[in-house]
Amino acid sequence: MKYDPVLGKTDLTGSATWSTSDASVVVVSPAGLAIGVAAGKADVLAAVEGLTAAIGVRVLSSPVLAAGQIETEAAADIIAYNQEAAGLGNFHKGTITRFDLPVRVYVDPSFAPFADCPQRAVKWWQSATGLPIVFIDSNIEPRFQMLVRPMADDRGVTSIDSVNLDNSFRTVTFRMPTSWGSGCPPPYEDSVTHEVGHALGILGHPDWGGVMAYLAPGAWTGVRPPSAREARFVVELYKLPLGAHVEPDGTWLVR
Ligand SMILES: [Zn+2]
Known part of the structure; x- marks a missing residue:
């Protein structure tokens, strides 16, 4: 005043x-x-x-702001491969990590040699999960974005750069090997689809079949959609509010 x-x-x-x-x-x-x-x-x-x-x-204390229930099997997967995931994206151990919706994807022009790989990869996940994912034209606001950039290395990499306490701010960087050349043949499409799975919240390599487990040695045989279990993981994850904590019995809380 x-x-x-x-x-x-x-x-x-x-x-x-x-x-x-x-x-x-x-x-x-x-x-x-x-x-x-x-x-x-x-x-x-x-x-x-x-x-x-x-x-x-x-x-004084942390009041419960919201609460609910999901299936115990989905809860166990989310706890193991998001909430308590080791390594990738493990910024807020104890609470779920996901994008706000719609997930906004920015594709850096430097990714152009890989043609429409990002669009195809997003389509796999969209059709499997119904999740709203939109492509945006400019990189002016660094929220809920995925950047796709080439890199000089031998494989695709996803890194989650930052996330706020309420998970509202997150930048995921995809890098693709420049040595791979150009276009979007099945191995590249698989790789980008795999990385989109990480970006959406599967923070590890669960052996569930389908895309995320697809990078097993010698497994480059063609593009597959996300498996049913992966799709359910993402669907259930995005039903949870930002910052939710999931218990093994399927209860979730926001404090
Ligand atoms: Zn991976």
Whole structure:
């Protein structure tokens, strides 16, 4: 609140720059909404016109914001290959990691030698899962995107670069070997389809048959759609709210 002898009081909430002293306890939106993350103490800071004010916040507990139930088999898969997955994309161990919808895919022009591989790969997953996935024309806003770039190496790679606490911000980079040449023959289409599976949230190589297990040695025999189990994994994962924690009995919670 600003006081001016002539204008009186002015609400500065919208013009302040908000921050937190400890994002593991409390986070603040750009509009100034503080959200408790975990029990503890932290300061919420507001900076405006060169002045900064701090207010202490104490978060007492983590109330359950939403809850639900999924099948135990799907829950076990999601826990093993997303929530508790080792390695790839393991930023928020304990909560599920997925894109906000629709999943927005940006294909870097440098990927052009591989023709329509990204479009074909996305189509496999779309037809198997019904998930809304859209291609966007420009890379102006780095949210929910997959970048596809060539690389000088011997295989395709997916790396998940960043993710916020609420999973709202995530960049996945696909790289394809420049040594592979051009076009989209079956091995390339398989490789990109495989990497799209990782990007969508299958953070590992479960031996379920179909695309994700497809990179087994000597398995380059043709393009296959995602297996039923993989498709169900993605369908169930994207029914869960961002930041959900799944229990082995199929219960999920957002705290
Ligand atoms: Zn892989």
